[in-house]
Amino acid sequence: MAMRVATFHTTSSLLDRTLTTQARLANIQKQESTGLVSTDYAGLGSEAGSVISLSASISTAESNISAAETVISRSDTIASVLQDITDLLTNARSSVSATSTSDELQDLQTSAAEYLEDLELLLNTQYQGRYIFSGSLTDTEPVDTSSYEATDxxxxxTDYYQGDSYTQVIRLDSGTQVEYGVTATLEGIEEAMRALSYLANSITLTTSELDDVxxxxxxxQDAIITATSAAGTVSSRLETYIENEEDYIAQMEDLATDATSIDIAAAAVEATTYETMLEASYSALSTIINLSLVDYL
Known part of the structure; x- marks a missing residue:
């Protein structure tokens, strides 16, 4: 491209403006195609910090929801096992009520030994590879009745218990803690173990003791029913918490969308404006570049 000194400054200035317009047009066309102000944080300018903060808040809330859902599943499993224990005790009480003579005591003791074995199996229930009645010792079976015998x-x-006294908790982002664990030393469980063990193993058992049993x-049974209800309350509370976190995520996503999205219609108008400007710049450049001395004679 040949140009005279007199037109050099004008040409350079116009070329710079043309390149700037080209860049702006390319950027707005990219925004049109993606619907986003920018595909990276660098292009968001002053909004980048806010968007990063919103993204972090959303990630935290999603983690909280995941943790709460896990606890709900565990708590529901605990409640289900406790309900099975309640049913077992109902059957045991029926067996006790059906025993009225000394001759029937032996059958009752056999049944009690079976109930005790079933109770042990229930208390050694695992969820996702964790024993749910062992406190923090989730890899240890909580109940072992091989050397356990209630003498009165x-x-x-609680000699049957192999776990610890830790109560499982979930810590919510608000700083509050929700206890949800139950150990096999729960009062109702210990009473059930004691009653069934005594029935199964007492060599001096008489029908006069059956009312006490x-x-x-x-x-x-009453204590276990209370614990079952408490487990259900934990699940309900966490379900409400999850709903609130989901609402919070939706609000944060709306704010993030507002900060990162563009108005497609407005972008189209802006792109058209840049295209018009660019065509005018091309035309002006062509005119200047093609000027010759003849034009000034």
Whole structure:
């Protein structure tokens, strides 16, 4: 391209403006195709910090939801097992009520041993590879009755327990904690173990003791029903928490969308304007470049 000194500055200035217009047109066309102000944080300018903060808040909320969903599943499993134990105790009480003679005691003791074995199996339930009644010792079976024997109906005896006293908790982002774990030392569970062990193993058992056995089973059942209800309350509370977190995520996503999205219609108008400007620049450049000395004679 040949040009005279007199037109050099004008040409350079016009070329710079043309290149700038080209860049702006390319950018607005990219925004049109993606619907986004920018595909990276660098292109968001002053909004980048806010968008990063919003993204972090959304990620945190999603993690909170995932943790809460896991706890709900565990809590529901605990509630289900406790309900099975309640049903087992109902059957045990029926067996006790059906025993009225000394001759029937042996059958009752056989049934009690079976109930005790079933209770042990229930308390050794695993969820996702974790024993749910062992406290923090989730890789240890909580109950072992091989050397456990209740010698009376009044003395608390947790010799069957192999776990620890830790109660599982979930920490919510608000700073509050929700306890959801149950160990096999729960009062109702210990009472059930004691009543069934005494029934199964006592060599001096008489029919006169059966009312006391039934009373202990009733106490055990009541305590376990209360624990079942508590587990359900935990699940309900966390379900509400999840709903609130989901609403929060939706709000943060709306804010992020507002900060990162463009008005497609407005972008189209802007692109048309840049195209018009660019065509005018091309025309002006062509005119200047093709000027010759003859034009000034």
């Amino acid at each position: 109906l009044t003395t608390v005896n 039934d009373d202990l089973l009733v106490d055990a």
